[in-house]
Amino acid sequence: MNYLDLARNRHSVRKFKDLEIEEDKKNKIKEKVKSLNEKGGLNFQVFFDEPKCFKSKIFTYGSFKNANNYISLVGEKSSDLDEKIGYFGQDLLLFLEDLGLNTCWVGLTHGKSMAKIKKSEKEICLIAFAYGNENGNIHKSKDDHILSNINEFDNEKNRIILEFCKLAPTALNQQKFYIEFKEDGSYNLTRKMGPYSKVDFGIIKYHLDLAEKYWGEKNER
Ligand SMILES: Cc1cc2nc3c(=O)[nH]c(=O)nc-3n(C[C@H](O)[C@H](O)[C@H](O)COP(=O)(O)O)c2cc1C
Structure with missing residues (x-):
């Protein structure tokens, strides 16, 4: 997969x-x-x-x-x-x-x-x-403009990166992070305060690495 x-x-x-x-x-x-x-x-x-x-x-x-x-x-x-x-x-x-x-x-x-x-x-x-009795449900997510500065003209890569971040599990589904996309194509992830938000931050960083790998592989094909 x-x-x-x-x-x-x-x-x-x-x-x-x-x-x-x-x-x-x-x-x-x-x-x-x-x-x-x-x-x-x-x-x-x-x-x-x-x-x-x-x-x-x-x-x-x-x-x-x-x-x-x-x-x-x-x-x-x-x-x-x-x-x-x-x-x-x-x-x-x-x-x-x-x-x-x-x-x-x-x-x-x-x-x-x-x-x-x-x-x-x-x-x-x-x-x-x-082995689960069921497969679970998709979690509710905060709006894109709360979690990032993404805008409607942003490129596909930024959208993928934000999706990977939003898919990450966080304690109490709190999503205490913010991702700032910059004009040069880089981005900056910051953590907000909350219970277990340092653990959440590590989880989101792992998802960011996956996003980069996914993007790299997609563009090799
Ligand atoms: C650091 C951390 C701690 C969590 N602790 C608990 C917990 O004590 N009990 C529980 O039932 N779920 C716990 N969760 C699961 C979250 O409630 C769940 O990931 C979140 O609601 C998002 O839902 P999802 O994982 O289905 O996407 C925890 C998740 C994380 C990341």
Whole structure:
């Protein structure tokens, strides 16, 4: 699937089928986690068939069903950890989507994970994943003029870039970012304040990289 279709087809799913993930997919996921940990100096930890973490029924928003697989997104404490987790976490999440699984970022509405976390480290979020009961729904988006300075005469590339940013999942769907397109073809992404907006910022930066790759490949053809 091309990057744009992958981003367009991804929606948060919280209700999953009571179905184990096949062994070959589990191995691919373990390999991907290992390679991202090496690349990013992170300590992501994957758990399969572990039903306890998402068992709690106390949450009215963000309650899960059959969420028996998750990745704990852990890294060394630092000022840029949240953003880094967002960037590498979204890489992993879209990898899971590409394997035909459904996913959801979870910052708050989960119980205690099984992750081993050193004193120098922090668990920022989890990603829940499995085969979904449904495919989720497209999220509402703020208007283009709230999220950017795009205008009706802008070129196709800028429109693609803005679409990739708008498709990114953000905590509480808050979309706390602004993208300024400049006359020389460059652009500048800024973050606004909000809960988990640093993680969101990393996620959006990953989507920006995908937008550039998508645009490059489209124009090679
Ligand atoms: C950093 C982050 C934290 C999130 N935390 C939760 C959570 O605790 N519980 C939950 O049900 N959804 C959580 N979400 C999922 C968002 O609610 C969801 O991504 C957003 O509403 C947009 O919908 P979409 O993912 O379907 O596009 C989180 C998303 C992000 C990016």
